[in-house]
Amino acid sequence: MDRDKGGTLGVEEIKQLMDMLGMRIQPDELDNVVKQIDTDNSGQVDFDEFLQVMARPQQLPYTRKDVLRAFEMFARNGEPEGYINPEKLEEALIAHCSDKHSPEEIVQLVSCLEVAPNGLIEYKSKVNLFVGK
Template sequence: MSNRQEAELEEMREIFTLVDTDGGGTVSREEMKDLFNIVGINSTKEQLDKMLKVMDSDNSGEIDFEEFSSVMLRRVQVEFTPNEVKNAFEVIRKEKGCGNNTKLNKSHIIEFLDSFDTLKGEEDKSYLDLVEQIECDAHGYIDFREYVDMMMTF
């Protein structure tokens, strides 16, 4: 692990400790809500629930440090604006012939990314982990505009 990564991880540990106000080793829904209020992020109950669902990868109902740092470090490394990400999804939507629908199936995203992998002659499938973390509806679809808005605002 590089010095930069270690410093970022230590910073995430400090933030996590501040958010974990009861010292229980996990962040509850209420603790996350308090944090958002303190930093001035106005979120509805539904938005908060969606954010927590994305962060809570083991479905325990609380966020442990690993889950917290994983999401937060990913956010720190984001170099794209919400509109750029939405435009990328728009390209996939058009390429896959999804019409005016704002929903994409995970398989559409994977097939699209696989096509670039094939063009480059590489076998790097690291994007599969990221795609697998996307929350889908009961039919395996994501509303990409809603998803991007949520991921880019917390």
């Protein structure tokens, strides 16, 4: 999500991350969230601050197993386990999330994800990061 590769997340990058996670937030609420996370008052969220927030217990309506199963459903046959083709991920998200996100937002989101040298997105570590082990 660090679009400018500066090593920190600005307010707009945090908004994009929250949107990606389905967390709609008003601009004034976003400023308050950043102030709570930004412990060094730099106006940016660095990796350590981000990890502290992500390590907090979350009340999610789905489990890690649910999310992994969803990725597995859309991964093509022949792809290594734990990997998904970016185009296939875009197609799946557009088909199933268009009520919450525009196709343009989905394409932008997928373009932010790191692609491995094999041209695929390794999703297991990302699921572990956001949902926990």
